Amino acid sequence: MTRIQGVNAAAVTPHGAAGRGADFGAALELVDFVSKAGVAGIAVLGSTGEFLTLSFDERVRLMYLVVKRSRVPVLAGVGHATLEGALELGRQACSAGAAGLLLMPPYFFRYGQDEIREFYTQYAAQAGTGVPVYIYNVPAFTSGISSETAVELLATGRFAGIKDSSGSYEYFAQLKELAAQHPFTLLVGDDALFTRARMAGADGVVSGTAAAIPELMVALDRAIAAGAADRIAALEARLQEFLAWTGRFPTPVTVKTAIEARGLKVGPPTLPLAPRTVLLLDEFRAWFGPWLAELNKEIANV
Numbered sequence: 001m002t003r004i005q006g007v008n009a010a011a012v013t014p015h016g017a018a019g020r021g022a023d024f025g026a027a028l029e030l031v032d033f034v035s036k037a038g039v040a041g042i043a044v045l046g047s048t049g050e051f052l053t054l055s056f057d058e059r060v061r062l063m064y065l066v067v068k069r070s071r072v073p074v075l076a077g078v079g080h081a082t083l084e085g086a087l088e089l090g091r092q093a094c095s096a097g098a099a100g101l102l103l104m105p106p107y108f109f110r111y112g113q114d115e116i117r118e119f120y121t122q123y124a125a126q127a128g129t130g131v132p133v134y135i136y137n138v139p140a141f142t143s144g145i146s147s148e149t150a151v152e153l154l155a156t157g158r159f160a161g162i163k164d165s166s167g168s169y170e171y172f173a174q175l176k177e178l179a180a181q182h183p184f185t186l187l188v189g190d191d192a193l194f195t196r197a198r199m200a201g202a203d204g205v206v207s208g209t210a211a212a213i214p215e216l217m218v219a220l221d222r223a224i225a226a227g228a229a230d231r232i233a234a235l236e237a238r239l240q241e242f243l244a245w246t247g248r249f250p251t252p253v254t255v256k257t258a259i260e261a262r263g264l265k266v267g268p269p270t271l272p273l274a275p276r277t278v279l280l281l282d283e284f285r286a287w288f289g290p291w292l293a294e295l296n297k298e299i300a301n302v
Contacts, residue, residue: 006040037214073099132160161185
């Protein structure tokens with residue numbers, strides 16, 4: 001079983017003209033870009049990947065193409081509105097050769113903790129894929145998984161770990177306490193918490209920032225591993241500078257704009273942006289170029 005750890009880039013999904021469908025060629029160029037930068041893995045079809053904008057067949061095709069192209073392990077998002085849909089996506093990801101599945105609760109409708117527990121229990125019982133399943137807590141976009149529910153599910157040993165995008169360090173700390181008793185992979189899904197959680201023992205991160213600026217996240221992870229306090233502080237400050245922009249736009253507009261500024265194709269936004277947002281994006285572009293040049297000089301001088 002491939003161990004998922006370190007920096008895993010949460011890949012965006014480039015779209016074709018007028019936002020119609022996935023641009024598979026551009027998606028593979030992005031895979032090459034982040035792989036070359038030294039990430040430990042790639043996650044596709046998560047919330048940053050805007051999987052809801054794709055048809056079922058497009059999702060399956062993207063899984064196969066990315067796994068075939070990637071030099072690093074691939075985590076495949078298998079979120080769906082139904083149990084059977086998530087199971088079928090899991091079977092396809094297994095066939096493609098994915099290293100693991102990212103399974104969020106069913107989306108759109110809000111579900112209680114009893115239904116969430118039953119969903120995951122049934123998935124584990126029926127999947128039979130042999131591919132590790134990672135619980136994916138992303139309360140901003142679907143029903144949140146309480147820490148009590150997550151602990152109960154992880155304690156069964158049926159799940160390889162969890163990607164927690166709650167943004168709560170308290171939530172992370174509760175999971176870390178359980179991991180000391182029942183080992184599982186604990187991945188941070190909120191870049192703002194990455195440094196603190198990684199220093200406290202998180203196994204890694206699934207990072208949207210790493211899709212646009214993989215060298216920053218990789219350098220920060222290496223600094224944490226080396227215990228280089230000054231280096232950690234400097235790179236963490238750079239990360240927070242970038243994250244200060246991401247909260248000003250719909251997800252994942254900032255990441256896609258940064259990727260485009262680096263010469264890669266991402267296609268148009270999946271929804272039209274307001275005129276004020278377009279102007280603010282111009283400010284971001286003007287800021288990002290010089291900022292990235294300074295960052296890369298800092299990284300190169302170490």
